[in-house]
Each structure stands twice: as structure tokens, then as C-alpha cells.
Amino acid sequence: MNMARKGVGKNCDIIYVKQEPIPYTMEQLRGMFWRYDTNRDGRLSRKELKEAFNCLGSSIPGWRAHRALNRADDNGDGYISEEEVDELVSYAFKLGYVVK
Ligand SMILES: [Ca+2]
Numbered sequence: 643m644n645m646a647r648k649g650v651g652k653n654c655d656i657i658y659v660k661q662e663p664i665p666y667t668m669e670q671l672r673g674m675f676w677r678y679d680t681n682r683d684g685r686l687s688r689k690e691l692k693e694a695f696n697c698l699g700s701s702i703p704g705w706r707a708h709r710a711l712n713r714a715d716d717n718g719d720g721y722i723s724e725e726e727v728d729e730l731v732s733y734a735f736k737l738g739y740v741v742k
């Protein structure tokens with residue numbers, strides 16, 4: 643019997659397990675966001691953020707990406723860099739996304 647399925651949806655790498663929802667830890671969120679650095683330039687664009695929030699289960703991923711940039715993009719270049727990602731992670735953590 644295989645209850646856990648990997649890779650549901652082509653861009654979503656979420657492990658589905660049949661049990662109570664568990665909130666993502668900060669570390670999991672961090673790993674999650676970096677997985678969406680799809681062009682591997684070491685920073686997260688608005689588009690990449692939107693994709694990440696979408697896969698976290700946000701119903702308004704575009705808005706979340708916008709808010710996250712407002713909050714975490716310290717130098718205002720429109721990207722979340724490695725130095726700025728902590729703020730992004732704590733923003734997402736407070737939203738309480740759960741592992742689905
Ligand atoms: Ca990128």
C-alpha cells in the first residue's frame with residue numbers, strides 16, 4: 643500500500659501523506675522557496691515567488707508574491723536575494739501553511 647505520492651502537479655514537489663495537517667517549519671519553507679528559483683540565478687523573482695506560494699496552497703499567490711516582495715525586498719531591486727530570504731521565510735511562516 644502506498645499512501646504517499648510524490649510530485650503531484652508538474653511544478654509542485656509536495657509530499658502527500660494521509661494524516662493531520664502539519665505546518666511547514668521555517669527550514670522546510672526555506673528549502674521550498676529555493677526550489678522555485680527555477681532559473682538558478684540565486685534570487686527569487688516575483689514570478690518564482692508566485693509559483694512557490696501557489697504550491698504552498700495559497701489561493702491568492704500573485705498577491706502573496708507582491709506582499710512578500712514589499713516586505714522582504716530590502717534593496718528594492720524586485721528580487722529576493724539570499725540575504726533577504728529570512729524575512730520572506732518568516733512572512734510565509736506566519737501565514738501558517740500546512741503540509742498537504
Ligand atoms: Ca530566480
Ligand SMILES: [Ca+2]
Pocket residue numbers: 714715716717718719720721722723726
Ligand atoms: Ca532584493
